[in-house]
Amino acid sequence: MTAVRPHFDAVVHAPPRLQVCGLLAAVDDMDFATVRDQVGVSDSVLSKHVRQLEEAGYVTVRKSTRASRVRTNLALTPAGRAAFDAHVAELRRITGG
Amino acid sequence: MDATTAAAELAALDANRAALSERVVQPWWYDALLGLLIAGFISSYSSHNTWVILIALVVFLAGVRALIAVYRRITGLWVNGFRPGRTRRAIHVFFVVYAVVLGAAAAFEFLLDVRGAMVVGGVVLGIAVAVISHWWTRIYVAELRGER
Numbered sequence: 001m002t003a004v005r006p007h008f009d010a011v012v013h014a015p016p017r018l019q020v021c022g023l024l025a026a027v028d029d030m031d032f033a034t035v036r037d038q039v040g041v042s043d044s045v046l047s048k049h050v051r052q053l054e055e056a057g058y059v060t061v062r063k064s065t066r067a068s069r070v071r072t073n074l075a076l077t078p079a080g081r082a083a084f085d086a087h088v089a090e091l092r093r094i095t096g097g
Numbered sequence: 098m099d100a101t102t103a104a105a106e107l108a109a110l111d112a113n114r115a116a117l118s119e120r121v122v123q124p125w126w127y128d129a130l131l132g133l134l135i136a137g138f139i140s141s142y143s144s145h146n147t148w149v150i151l152i153a154l155v156v157f158l159a160g161v162r163a164l165i166a167v168y169r170r171i172t173g174l175w176v177n178g179f180r181p182g183r184t185r186r187a188i189h190v191f192f193v194v195y196a197v198v199l200g201a202a203a204a205f206e207f208l209l210d211v212r213g214a215m216v217v218g219g220v221v222l223g224i225a226v227a228v229i230s231h232w233w234t235r236i237y238v239a240e241l242r243g244e245r
Contacts, residue, residue, distance in 0.1 A: 008098070015106070018106060018109075018110065019110070019113050022110040023113060023114075023117060026114055026117060026176075026241060027117075027121075027174045027176050028174075028176055028177045029174065029175055030173060030174040030175075031169070031173035031174065033173060034120070034172070034173030034174055037173075038113060038116060038117060038120075039113075088107070088110070090103075091103040091106055091107050092103075092107065094098060094103040095100050095103045095104045095107065096100070
């Protein structure tokens with residue numbers, strides 16, 4: 001296993017974005033509504049943070065229509081996964097863990 | 098950032114993953130249906146009829162697709178079974194069981210001409226898949242909860 005180099009990432013750092021990345025890092029993709037419920041924020045707040053993660057190239061947003069309902073799926077990109085892992089490694093370095 | 102803030106953020110991440118672990122568990126019938134689909138498809142080889150096998154393959158693929166859709170609907174997420182991590186143990190066991198059981202069943206059915214051997218192999222594989230699928234989820238849940 002390759003050791004992750006600790007790196008503070010300003011995009012990942014904000015608490016809601018850190019939680020979003022933490023959830024997406026554990027899965028392949030997650031429904032927007034599920035992320036919202038797990039993080040405990042409103043649709044608009046989550047949309048804002050997801051847009052920032054998307055602009056940074058850390059998250060992909062995929063919309064699909066099933067049974068005439070639009071579903072939005074979020075997934076971490078390889079760059080997002082690497083940034084999240086490096087940020088968590090930095091948090092562990094700070095705590096000495 | 099100070100150590101206290103960093104520790105709080107790590108604790109929040111752990112809590113979120115632990116909460117996620119309660120969502121990812123599939124109902125018991127998911128494993129049972131997956132096992133049934135595998136058993137049905139493998140058993141179809143005992144018919145020695147290409148059309149029956151092709152129809153069984155179509156039913157199997159449609160069934161797996163439906164199961165994935167149901168899992169997504171129930172949990173709101175998808176996790177690749179072949180993901181890196183401790184769950185790979187279950188996948189390795191699955192491949193060994195699959196190769197051994199399928200190899201033995203095929204040898205009996207097609208080399209020794211024992212009719213119905215693929216049905217027995219299919220049932221054994223179906224049960225194995227259901228058990229391994231359940232075991233995979235237990236490993237994944239333990240990983241999310243940070244258990245060693």
